[in-house]
Amino acid sequence: MIHRQRLIDRFISYITIDTESDPNSNTTPSTKKQWDLANKLVEELKAIGMTDVSIDENAYIMATLPSNVNHDVPVIGFISHFDTSPDFTGANINPQIVENYQGQDLVLNAQQDIVLSPDYFEDLLLYKGQTLITTDGTTLLGADDKAGITEIMSAMEYLIQHPEIKHGTIKVGFTPDEEIGRGAHKFDVEKFGAEWAYTMDGSQIGELEYENFNAAGAIVKVNGKIVHPGYAKGKMVNSMYHATEFINALPKQEVPEHTEGYEGFFHLYDIKGSVEVTTLEYIIRDHDLSKFEARKALMQNVVDDLNKKYGKSIFEIEIKDQYFNMKEKVEPVMHIVDIAEEAMKQLSITPLIKAIRGGTDGSQLSYMGLPCPNIFAGGHNFHGRYEYVPVESMIKATEVICKIAELTAKKNKF
Template identity: 80%
Template sequence: MISKEHIIKRFVSYVTVDTESDPNSDTTPSTAKQWDLANALVEELKVIGMEDVTIDENAYIMATLPSNVDHDVPVIGFVSHFDTSPDFTGANVKPQIHENYDGKDIVLNAEKDIILSPDYFEDLLLYKGQTLITTDGTTLLGADDKAGITEIVSAMEYLIQNPEIKHGKIRVGFTPDEEIGRGAHKFDVEKFGAEWAYTMDGSQVGELEYENFNAAGAVVTIHGKIVHPGYAKGKMINSIYIATEYINSLPRLETPEHTEGYEGFFHLHTVTGDVDETKLEYIIRDHDKEHFEARKEVMQKLATEINSQYGREVVSIEIKDQYFNMKEKVEPVMHIVDLAEEAMIQLDIKPLIKAIRGGTDGSQLSYMGLPCPNIFAGGHNFHGRYEYVPVESIIKATEVICKIAELTASKHK
């Protein structure tokens, strides 16, 4: 059995190290403080008995658990990221342990009246009687994705300590900067040397995902003309008004707050500007590749239409693809999803196979030649003060890793 106390100690040691990434940085890792945890992980991997432990100049960590069988088994991998989101502070994380959760409100911070309530976060009720780890309401927790790292390290340690569990060669990888979309950018797939891998970066127990959004970012620049407002008739072009026209011309209900499941969206997340120039920053998301391309075309055509109204280029748009739906790369090797599903079933975990409404390192890795579905890590309410993770979920995910390793060896005799 995997010790709950051991899991808690390991997880807490990770989340109390600030590893927030920075989208405005052009270094890798994007923040120097990510090295603090990265270097500690390297030493820990060596201590538990992993081999070929390496860290490169960009803080990408890899390590090997050698095979303990005498027949050929495909090399598999497990991947997680050690940075935390810049959406909310990850400095001075103070984890709170709540044993035998009673299904009622959890007071995270009495002084600031910050409460984690099942009235709002209904998923809490799934974990009555379990041990929850929460924040103190002033930071995020970092279960995304330090729960994943905890699971991978703990699974490797367990397999090393229990050699009667037969497995092939296993590679593990830990990356920086996933939260700013750069976690796989400098991942050396050839060096990793696995036939396939799994990211441990999902949420609820049982989640198993091999579909994600196609994603692009768009910057729409509105070019106005500033003149003295007292003498502006027929001369001034107010970029803010044109920006409003552009915003209102996109489908109002195709936004994050009105969509779910396989429904895509346009998401306006930043507006900056004045009369002379306004910038609109969007993300574009859709699971379906044709719909995704159509969304980009809609934004381009809208810019063209507005320009034709003014007889000059008042709207320019730059669209950059960010990542694509891994389904295209995973479907030809669906046995790797079936294997994870079987592992969960054998552990009495109900698989929840669904599409990710977001991205993952696994998406980019799949297009880099490493098919990489995503498995639950157990946390909820990522990127904010209400983040929490049940310890039992971390243990179950750890057991899934061990079971996948065991099944891979047994199926390739």
């Protein structure tokens, strides 16, 4: 059995270290404070008995658990990231532990009237009778993805302490800056040396994912002309009004708040405006590659049409691809998904195989030559004050890692 209190203590020791990443930084890791946890993880990997423990100049951590069988077994890996999202503060996290949750509202912060309620977050009702770790309502929790790190570290410790569980060589990787889309950018796949890997970065217990969005970012710049408003007739060009015309030209229902499943979207996530210039920042997402390309083309066409209407110097657009659907790289090696699915079934976990409405390090790693499906880490409501994780889900995820290692060593053919 996984040691429950040790797992809880380990998780809390990680989340109470602030590791928020910074998209405006040019360094790797993007914030110096990520080194605080990175260095702790290196020492802990050594302490539990892992070999070949290393950390490079960019804070990428790797370690090895040697095989304990005398037959050839594919080298597999498990990967998580230690940064937290810049969407919400991760400083001074004060976790709260709720034993034997019974479906009630949870007052996270009475002073600020912040309540975690199953009336709004229905997934809470999945965890009646379990132990939840929540925030105090003023920070995120950091289960994304310190739950994943906790599970990988706990699984490696358990396998080392229980040599009767047979496994091949296992690689562990911990990365910075995943939350700002750079987690795999400097990951040395060749050094890692695994045939395939799993990111422990999903949410609800049972999640198993090998599809994700195709993703791009777009910046639309709208140029205006400022003159004295009292003498502006026929001269002023108000960029903010023109920007709204661009916004309204895109399909109004194809936004995150109106889409689910395999439905793609345009997401306007930032706007800065004045009469002289307005900048719109979008992300573009779709699982289907042809629809993804059509979305990018639509944005370009809207810009072209508006420039024909108002003059070619009014609208500018820059579109950059960010990552692609890992399905293309995983489907040829579907046995790696089958093993994870079988591991869950043997542990009485119902596999929830679905597409990620987002991206993970695994999507980029898959295109770098390391096929990498994603497995649940247990947390919910990531990137905000309502984030929580059931302890039992973390224990189950730890058991899944151990079971995948065991099943991989038993397979005869891949």
